[in-house]
Amino acid sequence: MSGSPLATSMIAAAPDTLAPDGSEIRFLPQLRGGSMVHCRVPVGTTTKAVRHKTVEELWYVLDGVGEIWRRMDGEEKIDPLVAGTAVTIPLHVHFQFRNTGTVPLDIVIVTMPPWPSMDEAEPVPDRWTPSPGAPAAT
Structure with a gap:
């Protein structure tokens, strides 16, 4: 992530990390009030449920x-x-998502305030069975 308030970036070819729910994360710019990432869910993948x-x-x-x-x-x-779909993830909401299509599911996510650490997400009971190998939220 860039420390400059005048940051410019491109989506990386490879993920920078995996989110606690198992989705691929590529870092984009951030400011004091929020951070932005590109999230990718591969074909046939279901994430873990978290809040x-x-x-x-x-x-x-x-x-x-x-x-x-x-x-x-x-x-x-x-x-x-x-x-073209936009959704909200309010504080403490339980959520889980999955790719049901034939191409990767690509999402831009803005987090407010900026994402603090990997222990931000807590596991909750799954709605759907997560894909094998999806890491448990920490």
Whole structure:
């Protein structure tokens, strides 16, 4: 991640890390108020279900087809993820997502405040069976 407030970056070919839910993460710029990443879920992959302790997120789907499950305060819903879809991940919401298409599911994620560390995400009960090898949230 760049430390300059006038940062410019491109999406890297290889992931910089794996998110606690198992999705591929490529770092993009960040400022004091938020950070941005490119998230990729490979074809046929289902992430682990998690919730965030201190951050909220805004997602914008760039490409691919999938689904997101979210549960909060007794409300539970599954929404389609297709190019042009934007979704919110409020504080403490339980969520899980998966790629149901034939190409990678690519999402730009803005996290507010910036992502603090890998222990930000806590595991919650899965809605769907996660893909083999998806790491457990720490």
